[in-house]
Amino acid sequence: MKSEELAKKIRLHVLEMTSRAGSSHIGSAFSITDLLAVLYQDVLKVDAQEPDSPKRDRFILSKGHAGAALYATLAELGFFDRKLLETYYQNGSVLSGHVSHKNVAGVEFSTGSLGHGLPVATGLAYSAKLRGQAFRSFCLLSDGECDEGSNWEAILFAAHHRLSNLVAIVDYNKIQSLKSIEQTLGLEPFRQKWESFGWSVKEVDGHDHRALQEVLCRLPFESEKPNCLIAHTIKGKGVSFMENQVLWHYRTARGSEYDAAKVELL
Amino acid sequence: MRDAFIHELNLAAACDKDIHLITGDLGFGVLTQYEKDFPNQYTNAGVAEQNMTGLAAGLAMNGFKVFTYSIGNFSTLRCLEQIRNDICYHDLNVTIVSVGGGFSYGGLGFSHHATEDFSILRSLPGLSVYAPSCIWEAKELTKNLLGKLGPKYLRLDKSGMLSTRMDGETFSFEKVRDVSSGNLGIGSSADILLVASGGILEEALIAAENLREKRLKVRVLSVHSLKPFDVDGFLKRAENSKGVFSIEENVVEGGLGSLLSESLLESGVRPKFFKRFGIHSDSHTSVVGDQKYLRSQHRLLGEQITKSILDIMGVNRIHEKLAVLPVFEART
Numbered sequence: 001m002k003s004e005e006l007a008k009k010i011r012l013h014v015l016e017m018t019s020r021a022g023s024s025h026i027g028s029a030f031s032i033t034d035l036l037a038v039l040y041q042d043v044l045k046v047d048a049q050e051p052d053s054p055k056r057d058r059f060i061l062s063k064g065h066a067g068a069a070l071y072a073t074l075a076e077l078g079f080f081d082r083k084l085l086e087t088y089y090q091n092g093s094v095l096s097g098h099v100s101h102k103n104v105a106g107v108e109f110s111t112g113s114l115g116h117g118l119p120v121a122t123g124l125a126y127s128a129k130l131r132g133q134a135f136r137s138f139c140l141l142s143d144g145e146c147d148e149g150s151n152w153e154a155i156l157f158a159a160h161h162r163l164s165n166l167v168a169i170v171d172y173n174k175i176q177s178l179k180s181i182e183q184t185l186g187l188e189p190f191r192q193k194w195e196s197f198g199w200s201v202k203e204v205d206g207h208d209h210r211a212l213q214e215v216l217c218r219l220p221f222e223s224e225k226p227n228c229l230i231a232h233t234i235k236g237k238g239v240s241f242m243e244n245q246v247l248w249h250y251r252t253a254r255g256s257e258y259d260a261a262k263v264e265l266l
Numbered sequence: 267m268r269d270a271f272i273h274e275l276n277l278a279a280a281c282d283k284d285i286h287l288i289t290g291d292l293g294f295g296v297l298t299q300y301e302k303d304f305p306n307q308y309t310n311a312g313v314a315e316q317n318m319t320g321l322a323a324g325l326a327m328n329g330f331k332v333f334t335y336s337i338g339n340f341s342t343l344r345c346l347e348q349i350r351n352d353i354c355y356h357d358l359n360v361t362i363v364s365v366g367g368g369f370s371y372g373g374l375g376f377s378h379h380a381t382e383d384f385s386i387l388r389s390l391p392g393l394s395v396y397a398p399s400c401i402w403e404a405k406e407l408t409k410n411l412l413g414k415l416g417p418k419y420l421r422l423d424k425s426g427m428l429s430t431r432m433d434g435e436t437f438s439f440e441k442v443r444d445v446s447s448g449n450l451g452i453g454s455s456a457d458i459l460l461v462a463s464g465g466i467l468e469e470a471l472i473a474a475e476n477l478r479e480k481r482l483k484v485r486v487l488s489v490h491s492l493k494p495f496d497v498d499g500f501l502k503r504a505e506n507s508k509g510v511f512s513i514e515e516n517v518v519e520g521g522l523g524s525l526l527s528e529s530l531l532e533s534g535v536r537p538k539f540f541k542r543f544g545i546h547s548d549s550h551t552s553v554v555g556d557q558k559y560l561r562s563q564h565r566l567l568g569e570q571i572t573k574s575i576l577d578i579m580g581v582n583r584i585h586e587k588l589a590v591l592p593v594f595e596a597r598t
């Protein structure tokens with residue numbers, strides 16, 4: 001399966017899952033769909049048949065609120081049955097609104113409170129270095145999440161310890177919970193912040209599969225430095241009326257909105 | 267206690283390369299030898315406790331046995347959500363160590379008083395909570411913690427005696443320890459049961475001596491494990507006691523005293539007298555003083571506890587009236 005095809009399936013699952021559940025964060029999930037599709041199809045060394053292999057690359061979705069997209073990705077890749085997705089957010093399910101690893105194959109780490117993923121991913125990268133292991137540690141963060149100070153503690157640590165096996169990917173859709181990043185707590189000059197902390201930074205169109213494949217297949221970007229990929233994305237990407245709208249951080253597609261979204265995604 | 271912990275960790279680290287100690291930039295002079303001996307099993311995460319705790323989770327996910335180390339509230343409250351989400355929810359093998367429990371760092375001010383950790387950490391699902399009362403317990407506890415999987419919290423104290431080991435005693439991990447010098451058997455009755463966690467056990471022992479001088483039969487328990495709590499071991503002693511008193515250098519809400527009262531109520535054991543000796547206060551302590559001084563401010567010194575218990579049990583009043591020392595009858 002090509003990553004574009006995987007992305008299409010993820011978006012359809014996410015629409016279905018969030019609509020059935022009446023849950024939020026469809027915009028956040030669509031924002032990272034192409035990133036997840038390329039990561040899981042072309043970059044991460046993970047195997048659905050051996051999800052706990054010690055050699056696997058580690059991937060932490062730190063923006064746990066976009067969990068529907070990760071669950072859909074893992075189901076499509078055979079980590080678990082697609083039918084499980086129908087239970088998302090339902091009473092008695094293992095698939096919670098924010099990512100949880102318990103009884104869900106392929107989920108490395110549970111998140112939901114922002115600013116937790118990067119320190120843990122840093123610990124994993126550091127542990128690989130201590131043990132002389134070759135796996136890489138990836139963490140996907142939201143841009144709003146970069147408000148959390150814990151990330152900057154980890155950013156300092158990773159550079160100090162030259163963790164070139166650590167990859168932070170920021171989903172830079174420029175919208176956070178209530179308003180734009182710019183109107184809330186500005187991050188710019190964002191690239192320079194990471195660079196000045198000692199990271200090697202690249203920027204990419206987070207929806208351009210070929211560009212993503214190219215940049216992520218050339219890790220590490222530099223020796224002796226942790227990697228940051230700033231992925232410029234569009235919140236709600238894939239459904240015209242959801243794109244770049246704060247509203248779709250929370251709103252659930254129902255009725256005619258659901259039908260219209262589905263038509264655009266098919 | 268701190269040195270006993272590090273000593274045991276040193277011994278274990280020599281044979282187990284998975285042991286990893288992360289400090290939040292504290293432990294001047296204390297961790298020096300460990301760092302020198304095991305440079306690959308030691309990390310200074312800097313003054314960044316949230317990251318220190320997240321790092322610990324990451325290391326533990328890859329099979330390391332991790333110890334995070336700092337003083338006061340820095341390794342606990344500062345990064346509480348990391349402990350809850352990253353360590354406890356993932357059931358990771360991390361031991362959180364805080365040096366300076368209670369008023370150990372009294373003179374440094376309220377920021378360094380670790381007086382709510384029992385209450386707060388005891389409530390976290392999956393986290394075991396330990397507080398040794400003496401150096402011997404600290405040493406024995408550390409040995410046991412090295413062999414126990416899962417999330418753990420160890421509160422170390424600057425106070426505390428060298429040893430409360432009874433003659434011939436072997437350490438019973440996660441059991442209440444009877445440290446009564448009066449050699450009361452488990453089944454025998456006592457007038458008073460004093461129960462303490464942490465270095466403040468020394469005040470309980472002072473109180474016990476004072477009360478014995480009043481011809482009261484006193485039993486003293488050290489609770490080095492608040493969670494899991496040895497409910498049966500406690501109740502067996504409590505049900506034969508007229509008065510049960512908890513003593514802790516922690517706020518009374520949610521700490522050892524709460525633990526005892528929960529156990530008593532749920533089991534139906536009703537001592538005639540019960541009181542929680544701990545920090546009853548509407549605000550944090552702003553007065554400057556060392557550990558003993560601050561205990562005195564909260565009426566936690568052995569002598570103060572003695573007086574309070576005598577008042578509660580009416581012993582002083584009886585004295586005045588009868589001018590003789592009463593002897594409580596054993597409950598049948």
